[in-house]
Amino acid sequence: MAEKMELRDVEVWDGNMAAAQALRQAQIDVVAAYPITPSTPIVENYANFLANGYIDGEFVMVESEHAAMSGCIGASAAGGRVSTATSSQGFALMVETLYQASGMRLPIVLNVVNRALASPLNVNGDHSDMYLGRDSGWIQICAFNAQDAYDLALCAFRIGEDHGIRLPVMVHQDGFMTSHTAMGVRTLTDDVAYNFVGEFKPFNAMLDFEKPVSYGVQTEEDWHFEHKARQHNDLMTKVHPKIKEVFADFKKLTGRTFNLVEGYHMEDAEVAVVAIGTAVKTAQVAVEKLRAEGVKAGVVGIRVLRPFPFNEIKAMIKNLKAVAAMDRSSPNGTVGALYNELAGVIVQMDKAPVMNNYVYGLGGRDITIAHFMAIFEDLKANAKAGKVQQPLQQFINVRGPKLSFLSQE
Amino acid sequence: MNKGWNEFDAGAILFTFNEKVGNISEIHSEDRPYSPSSSFTASVSDWRIEKPVFNKEYCIDCQFCWIYCPDVSIISRDKKMVGVDYDHCKGCGICVEVCPTNPKSLMMVAEGKDEEEVLAAWPQKDQEKNNG
Numbered sequence: 001m002a003e004k005m006e007l008r009d010v011e012v013w014d015g016n017m018a019a020a021q022a023l024r025q026a027q028i029d030v031v032a033a034y035p036i037t038p039s040t041p042i043v044e045n046y047a048n049f050l051a052n053g054y055i056d057g058e059f060v061m062v063e064s065e066h067a068a069m070s071g072c073i074g075a076s077a078a079g080g081r082v083s084t085a086t087s088s089q090g091f092a093l094m095v096e097t098l099y100q101a102s103g104m105r106l107p108i109v110l111n112v113v114n115r116a117l118a119s120p121l122n123v124n125g126d127h128s129d130m131y132l133g134r135d136s137g138w139i140q141i142c143a144f145n146a147q148d149a150y151d152l153a154l155c156a157f158r159i160g161e162d163h164g165i166r167l168p169v170m171v172h173q174d175g176f177m178t179s180h181t182a183m184g185v186r187t188l189t190d191d192v193a194y195n196f197v198g199e200f201k202p203f204n205a206m207l208d209f210e211k212p213v214s215y216g217v218q219t220e221e222d223w224h225f226e227h228k229a230r231q232h233n234d235l236m237t238k239v240h241p242k243i244k245e246v247f248a249d250f251k252k253l254t255g256r257t258f259n260l261v262e263g264y265h266m267e268d269a270e271v272a273v274v275a276i277g278t279a280v281k282t283a284q285v286a287v288e289k290l291r292a293e294g295v296k297a298g299v300v301g302i303r304v305l306r307p308f309p310f311n312e313i314k315a316m317i318k319n320l321k322a323v324a325a326m327d328r329s330s331p332n333g334t335v336g337a338l339y340n341e342l343a344g345v346i347v348q349m350d351k352a353p354v355m356n357n358y359v360y361g362l363g364g365r366d367i368t369i370a371h372f373m374a375i376f377e378d379l380k381a382n383a384k385a386g387k388v389q390q391p392l393q394q395f396i397n398v399r400g401p402k403l404s405f406l407s408q409e
Numbered sequence: 410m411n412k413g414w415n416e417f418d419a420g421a422i423l424f425t426f427n428e429k430v431g432n433i434s435e436i437h438s439e440d441r442p443y444s445p446s447s448s449f450t451a452s453v454s455d456w457r458i459e460k461p462v463f464n465k466e467y468c469i470d471c472q473f474c475w476i477y478c479p480d481v482s483i484i485s486r487d488k489k490m491v492g493v494d495y496d497h498c499k500g501c502g503i504c505v506e507v508c509p510t511n512p513k514s515l516m517m518v519a520e521g522k523d524e525e526e527v528l529a530a531w532p533q534k535d536q537e538k539n540n541g
Binding site for chain 1: 412413415418419420422424429430431
């Protein structure tokens with residue numbers, strides 16, 4: 001029987017330790033993992049807990065991330081609670097198996113510490129890997145700091161493992177900015193955390209010998225479409241209600257509030273930025289300054305990227321005059337992915353705000369309060385004119401001549 | 410089967426049996442409650458181009474074909490060769506290769522050939538082979 005760990009009410013943890021502690025408290029049956037910066041400390045800490053008697057489950061060291069996710073798939077189909085962690089190149093190597101996991105409806109929790117994709121090689125944070133997973137059929141939940149990484153990892157098991165959901169969940173955190181930056185994290189005791197996550201209830205488990213089941217079947221043009229339709233239907237109709245229910249229970253337990261979309265001063269905002277991850281927090285500080293100057297500025301933080309909270313965003317931005325989509329990944333030949341997502345919302349609005357696009361922070365490049373102040377200057381001009389006054393897409397904080405695309409003149 | 414997208418088990422999983430099973434190793438395959446989606450019920454042999462035909466006149470029930478068949482497609486009961494399961498046989502020819510009788514008790518023929526005709530024209534004993 002695993003030892004319980006005495007935690008202080010507030011522990012100084014970085015995002016990796018926060019995620020590792022959540023995994024320990026969830027009492028996982030199998031973690032199959034391969035180390036990659038910046039997610040390595042999650043599984044390193046986890047292995048340490050195991051070696052010191054705090055975990056009863058199995059830790060399987062494998063030869064690659066493809067094998068790590070494959071091991072997770074096998075263990076999950078067999079009927080256990082399963083989780084792992086990865087980043088960047090490792091995530092890319094996992095991509096094939098990500099689709100297998102979601103198609104087989106296996107509720108694996110994957111902690112993704114977001115990092116740039118080579119080439120050039122880079123170990124620092126951006127959202128290239130997060131975007132790479134967005135069509136994979138997983139639920140994607142985004143942490144903005146280490147506290148979120150802890151809280152959302154606990155919520156992720158509850159959401160994905162529900163028998164009405166049965167889908168894998170990624171919990172994203174920004175590489176280094178969240179994963180290696182320590183903060184005071186409010187903790188739950190081991191018992192309280194485990195009671196919140198709940199005992200794992202197997203569902204169509206392969207190890208049920210009285211009711212043998214095949215996972216990973218082949219379907220061609222005759223049945224493939226029906227299975228994909230079923231999965232998309234469940235993502236579109238069942239997941240948001242479940243996430244809201246789990247977030248509500250979590251609030252009751254901890255007082256900490258999570259929403260599908262996190263609005264900051266959005267009630268009366270006229271200009272706003274839409275972002276994911278640590279940039280949300282930076283933008284909030286900029287908005288505080290702007291509010292002091294009388295500017296009605298706001299921030300929209302995407303908490304749940306998949307399923308995409310289309311109607312919730314539509315409601316939140318309905319009074320905006322100008323909005324900016326902040327993309328932390330090189331679009332490599334078009335507008336940013338978040339811009340595209342938001343354009344889908346805006347085209348359905350009666351009174352649509354004008355929207356432009358910023359590409360920022362690639363490979364761990366900073367985005368500062370000053371950058372957001374400058375972005376809000378653009379948004380104020382756009383709101384006043386009722387149309388975008390700059391090229392649609394601008395690169396922020398990149399060396400060399402000002403870089404922008406898609407001039408609408 | 411004409412199921413809609415909403416009628417499948419999530420995860421495209423397939424159950425082998427219609428009901429819970431216990432001592433399955435003690436029940437012959439034809440008596441097990443296989444589901445329509447199990448690969449026992451479904452034919453998985455539609456791409457076979459040559460089939461083994463069994464001639465029991467020469468068979469000595471040595472069970473070599475039963476042991477060597479990679480698809481468990483030789484049907485044997487109480488150590489007596491019964492025939493070939495054509496829903497699962499892929500036509501690899503291993504059973505014919507390992508058959509020790511003279512003439513052989515199994516022969517590969519084109520998929521569409523009539524079994525009665527094949528049996529009527531079965532090869533004679535190979536004298537040379539026995540003498541050799």
